[in-house]
Amino acid sequence: xxxxxxxxxxxxxxxxxxxxxxxxxxxxxxxxxxxxxxxxxxxxxxxxxxxxxxxxxxxxxxxxxxxxxxxxxxxxxxxxxxxxxxxxxxxxxxxxxxxxxxxxxxxxxxxxxxxxxx
Amino acid sequence: xxxxxxxxxxxxxxxxxxxxxxxxxxxxxxxxxxxxxxxxxxxxxxxxxxxxxxxxxxxxxxxxxxxxxxxxxxxxxxxxxxxxxxxxxxxxxxxxxxxxxxxxxxxxxxx
Numbered sequence: 395x396x397x398x399x400x401x402x403x404x405x406x407x408x409x410x411x412x413x414x415x416x417x418x419x420x421x422x423x424x425x426x427x428x429x430x431x432x433x434x435x436x437x438x439x440x441x442x443x444x445x446x447x448x449x450x451x452x453x454x455x456x457x458x459x460x461x462x463x464x465x466x467x468x469x470x471x472x473x474x475x476x477x478x479x480x481x482x483x484x485x486x487x488x489x490x491x492x493x494x495x496x497x498x499x500x501x502x503x504x505x506x507x508x509x510x511x512x
Numbered sequence: 513x514x515x516x517x518x519x520x521x522x523x524x525x526x527x528x529x530x531x532x533x534x535x536x537x538x539x540x541x542x543x544x545x546x547x548x549x550x551x552x553x554x555x556x557x558x559x560x561x562x563x564x565x566x567x568x569x570x571x572x573x574x575x576x577x578x579x580x581x582x583x584x585x586x587x588x589x590x591x592x593x594x595x596x597x598x599x600x601x602x603x604x605x606x607x608x609x610x611x612x613x614x615x616x617x618x619x620x621x622x623x
Contacts, residue, residue, distance in 0.1 A: 438601065497612070499603070
């Protein structure tokens with residue numbers, strides 16, 4: 395069974411940093427592209443970032459470009475999101491998501507809440 | 513910001529049929545990119561409902577169906593049930609943004 399378990403959420407200061415992790419199990423992690431998707435309280439889903447299977451290619455939404463960095467450690471079956479220069483509008487539940495290989499998201503983690511506030 | 517537009521809400525009585533539209537543009541749905549649908553039950557993570565415009569993953573009832581035409585797509589739910597109450601999102605890829613896009617989301621209410 396595919397399992398994606400996020401951690402690292404919590405309270406962050408405006409202008410500060412947080413690092414999210416996603417532990418993957420139940421599938422061959424190194425073969426799949428992975429994404430981060432976020433959802434602000436009471437709002438819709440927003441795609442944040444994507445990384446290819448070997449970590450050599452990444453993409454970001456304009457709203458986080460230059461502030462967030464996606465990475466992965468295939469030896470540890472773990473996906474990361476380094477979030478710098480945090481803003482209040484980054485407050486959201488962040489989901490770790492597996493790409494099916496054809497552009498849809500076939501497995502989702504339970505999410506981790508990031509709150510940016512002073 | 514969502515580039516795929518959905519109605520904020522739809523409702524129907526048990527057993528009825530409801531449809532949810534997803535309107536895009538020439539840089540996403542109209543460019544030929546597939547549309548996928550997700551169901552998000554209250555307080556839970558989204559779950560894949562339809563992929564590749566009209567395909568159902570294993571375990572999804574055939575009461576759910578999807579279609580795509582031009583710059584739009586639709587999700588239909590027939591035989592509406594109480595546990596279909598959820599938020600539904602469409603998703604595609606946008607070549608202008610070089611990224612993945614979601615719809616604005618639709619809340620389905622069973623009367």
